Amino acid sequence: MAAKVGAALPRNGEDIDDIEVDAFVQAMARRHGYDFSGYAPASLRRRVLALAQSMELAHVGELTARVLRDDALVPAVIARLSVPVSEMFRNPSVFRRLRDEVFPVLASHPHINIWQAGCAHGQEVYSLAILLKEAGLYERCQIYATDFSDEALARAQEGIFPIRDARLYSENYLAAGGRHTLSDYYHARYDFMKLDESLKKRVTFANHNLVCDGVFCEAQLILCRNVLIYFSDSLQDRVLGLFRDSLARGGVLCLGNRESIRFAPSARDFVPIDAELRLYRHAGGWA
Numbered sequence: 713m714a715a716k717v718g719a720a721l722p723r724n725g726e727d728i729d730d731i732e733v734d735a736f737v738q739a740m741a742r743r744h745g746y747d748f749s750g751y752a753p754a755s756l757r758r759r760v761l762a763l764a765q766s767m768e769l770a771h772v773g774e775l776t777a778r779v780l781r782d783d784a785l786v787p788a789v790i791a792r793l794s795v796p797v798s799e800m801f802r803n804p805s806v807f808r809r810l811r812d813e814v815f816p817v818l819a820s821h822p823h824i825n826i827w828q829a830g831c832a833h834g835q836e837v838y839s840l841a842i843l844l845k846e847a848g849l850y851e852r853c854q855i856y857a858t859d860f861s862d863e864a865l866a867r868a869q870e871g872i873f874p875i876r877d878a879r880l881y882s883e884n885y886l887a888a889g890g891r892h893t894l895s896d897y898y899h900a901r902y903d904f905m906k907l908d909e910s911l912k913k914r915v916t917f918a919n920h921n922l923v924c925d926g927v928f929c930e931a932q933l934i935l936c937r938n939v940l941i942y943f944s945d946s947l948q949d950r951v952l953g954l955f956r957d958s959l960a961r962g963g964v965l966c967l968g969n970r971e972s973i974r975f976a977p978s979a980r981d982f983v984p985i986d987a988e989l990r991l992y993r994h995a996g997g998w999a
Contacts, residue, residue: 740779740789791864808887854914860919875902877905923947981995
């Protein structure tokens, strides 16, 4: 029997998943203002499917229905769709280069603004605070730690991490050029380490969405490590433009080791300090 003219062709399971993920993305944008349309499709699809499965839902359509009707569910959904994977002094050579090459330039400023975009659970924020303390710069700094997940921000503000990670963090700290021992900066109790409250003194935690929000502050240093890899090419370029507009003249941008600006139109606005370590200077020159 001939197919009916104009009738939709049968779709396999993968196509249905893609359609449902698209519907979910539209629902989050139109109902709650969170736009995931610029995220790398394969990565977003995996995370949305995993989220539906973790909630024991039969398909993504059920997840869409729930977020449309239950506002209280949205923070947990946002937290699961973000990728808050980090460690203190991750890639220590980057932090050592910041300490040796960038901090001396920052020292010429009477007041230093630093933006840690996509701060996740805060490990890198506290790493930066420790090195700034040891360089004698911390009291002149204002660190803005932002993320689009309120749940991630709450955990970052606590400054509490599993003690099982202390050995790795300590090794990273020494490799990054730490001058003391990491245990000088935390208190261990039971199975957790709580970072010293003094490390929060110059840190402001705030919600900011790189996808749709504008310039957050004028900064001499911006760190956004391993966030752009989850964005499409066009969204990556949009965010790089945001960082360009947020950097003071000659300011420094630090990206993750899996990221590159080589093919982005905005690359012309940055000069490599160390392309391998993903450190770039605003093309306007040092401030």
